[in-house]
Amino acid sequence: MKVRLPSSLYRPTAPAQPLLQCLQNSRALSTSSPHLSNLNPSSPPQSNSNSRWLSSTKARIGKCIFFGLSAPQSTKAASILKILATEWRDLVAGREGFLVSPNRAGLLRQGVVWGEMDSMGHVNNVMYVRYAESARVNWAWNYAVHIDPGNRREWIELCTPKGDGLILKSIGVEYKFPMTYPDHISVFHKLRSFPSPDSSSFILDVLILSELHQRPAARCVEDIVVYDYKAGKKVNIRPFMMRAFEQTWREQEEEKARVETRIQEVESAVGELERETWNREGAVEDLGSGT
DSSP states (O other): OOOOOOGGGOOOOOOOOOOOOOOTTOOTTSOSSOOOOOOOOSSSOOOSSOTTHHHHHHHHHHHHHHTOOOHHHHHHHHHHHHHHHHSHHHHHTGGGTOOOSTTTOSEEEEEEOGGGBOTTSSBOHHHHHHHHHHHHHHHHHHIIIIIOGGGHHHHHHTTSSSSEEEEEEEEEEEEOSOOOSSEEEEEEEEESSOOOTTOSEEEEEEEEEETTTTEEEEEEEEEEEEEETTTTEEOOOOHHHHHHHHHHHHHHHHHHHHHHHHHHHHHHHHHHHHHHTTSSTTOOOOOOOOO
16 A cells, blocks of 8 residues: 655755856945944844754654664655755745745855865854855845846845945854855845834844755844945835835745744654654564574
């Protein structure tokens, strides 16, 4: 008898997309010298999710395998593992509201190069600020190209000193573990809260994921100010930005709900597999045969 997971557990994956390119020769989104601020990132967002949920779920499936699987149970375990392998960014980042599709990502599978490490043998702390900076430029570029092309020129100019621009007022970084070469990173931005139209600034949360370890390598909090270069002063968030942010905020909330449902489906399937294998009376670990 062939056992299948509920059809809701299967979701086709999107084809690989080329890396989003940074705008060349533009540093308008940065202050003259990047520094770690005292922006008490009320600290980079403390997620109510378990940052090691992905690895612990894999370990739970591994324990089931140690106790031996029937053919139907093997099919079920393989189906769950496929979900964890193909949707891990959604499950890790989307759970917090980060939008991880290629047209939302700031950096997607960006290679970590050997020269980014320091004498301590891990990626230098300053590099994470640069990762966030490059991803932030692409974050704005995504609005121009994919999300709000009707205001393409305005979004592109936010990355230059020609008119309105986005200035990094401060940045806070929380390092999660020492990342090393070789690895790849994916970097995502999200609105921490829905900004007020009479405000001249907004807060972005940043998640820097290690693709090798499939978990956060660092988290950042960025305080961004809208600045009119021609008038030489900060200004309120422009109406076209507020409209786009409203859509983004709605999508963030929807993504959190969607991923939480997805996680509950995976949890249910793993729990069922556990009850069928080791978490039952008389279960014995399969140690293999010596003959």
